[in-house]
Amino acid sequence: MTTARTPTGTAPTRGRRAGRSTGDERETAILATAERLLTQRPFADISIDDLARGAGISRPTFYFYFPSKNAVLLTLLDRVTEEADAAAGGVFERLAEDPRAHWRELIARFHATFGGHRDVVLACAQVRGTNAEVRRLWAEVLERWVRAVQAAIEAERARGAAPDGLPARDLAIALNSMNERVWYATFAGDGPAVAERDVVDVLLDVWLTAIYRTTTPPVTPPGGTP
Amino acid sequence: MTTARTPTGTAPTRGRRAGRSTGDERETAILATAERLLTQRPFADISIDDLARGAGISRPTFYFYFPSKNAVLLTLLDRVTEEADAAAGGVFERLAEDPRAHWRELIARFHATFGGHRDVVLACAQVRGTNAEVRRLWAEVLERWVRAVQAAIEAERARGAAPDGLPARDLAIALNSMNERVWYATFAGDGPAVAERDVVDVLLDVWLTAIYRTTTPPVTPPGGTP
DNA sequence: ATTCGACTCGACACGGTGTTGACTGCGGTC
DNA sequence: GACCGCAGTCAACACCGTGTCGAGTCGAAT
Secondary structure, eight states: OOOOSSTTSOSOOOOOOSSOOHHHHHHHHHHHHHHHHHTTSOGGGOOHHHHHHHTTSOHHHHHHHOSSHHHHHHHHHHHHHHHHHHHTTTTGGGTTTOHHHHHHHHHHHHHHHHHTTHHHHHHHHHHTTTOHHHHHHHHHHHHHHHHHHHHHHHHHHHTTSSOOOSOHHHHHHHHHHHHHHHHHHHHHOOSSOOOTTTHHHHHHHHHHHHHHSSSSOOOOOTTOOO | OOOOSSTTSOSOOOOOOSSOOHHHHHHHHHHHHHHHHHTTSOGGGOOHHHHHHHTTSOHHHHHHHOSSHHHHHHHHHHHHHHHHHHHTTTTGGGTTTOHHHHHHHHHHHHHHHHHTTHHHHHHHHHHTTTOHHHHHHHHHHHHHHHHHHHHHHHHHHHTTSSOOOSOHHHHHHHHHHHHHHHHHHHHHOOSSOOOTTTHHHHHHHHHHHHHHSSSSOOOOOTTOOO
16 A cells, blocks of 8 residues: 555645655646646546656656546645635625625636636536546535525525525525536537626626516615614 | 447447347347446446446447447437427427416426436436537537527517516526536535425526516417407 | 358457555664 | 665556457348
């Protein structure tokens, strides 16, 4: 057993001697190679040997750093999801000030974050079907977004800005699912897709009508509700 | 070269002598085996040998019938998509009579058709990332649905039942994408999902609000518009 | 009876994965 | 300064799934 240092491929790097650091360089070299190759061809067409050679090591040595090809992708995805989680920060709190602008901001950030790593995200979407780890991590991210949106919808309903209707969670799932699939089709270019520059506004329109039954939701001025 | 009889795996069976028919039996046996095994494990974990043995033939003989494992899945998908195309039949024409009921009928049929072959559809969704043929066929089906929905939206706008707004095609893409992804999550059980018995009504609600800005769209009585 | 084409499979070549076991070199330790 | 331990390295191997080739069987048509 070769005691791979990052057993799951997800955990932070551990257990290397403090001084030497060729290991860290190699690890990042593998990651960088993967990201570079993903811009050129699909994940399935990249072999472990490609990754190893790209990082200047032999194939067995690759296994010293990652337990599998999938683990590399998972590590890449991990970075992106951290960004995605951070992207929602601060938007929901200020929703009542200007709902339209802030919902738009939210969707735009989602779009920008994933668009900034489109190759990685696209690759993950492709292997999600065959890789349980990626599927799980993805599901977790989505779950957090769903929860946040659900809470926001409930808040808007509570302040009387949005009418009651579908259970907030179901609505949040449907809207987030739509975003995911539309986003994917737009960037993957398979099948019918919305033009990239329109995608945020198209999604926003559906979100607003589904949540508020109008595209111009009521605004609460920043002063508070007397 | 073994001149596989169904070169693409999509074309209808051709060129076998009329009399003997062990070939047809074998072909359907392979298909049946695939469908059976798909209920037990993911497509990626089914080898050509499994398919061949299940159909009572050797692995090389398998290649006489299908050029690859993917071609089998593609043939399976082909059947389903024919059903899916047929499922829309007659619904759009009567939309004005009772829009809510007919949109619901449309979504319900989509749901029922795919739900009736969930293992095949789920498998296709999983390999779509790595298999261009499946991706193409899927995209074609989706494109037809999008076109049909787009036309229906335009018709509803033309008769004054639905307000103008998003380009009808973009809206149709977004709504169909939502359905696809929500449906998938519901059956695949990965990540946040809507309960199976609620899924049609959740989707319907979003469709109606996005198209009509209300969940109770205007009805034209079957007598016509005076 | 011969020929043709549908149909069959044993055996092989190939490519990718994951493992093993032996090796290197440095940093600490007594 | 002999030694130990461990991060790091790789040639070679075992394994598995894919796809191909070539030799073959058998029934129907001529």
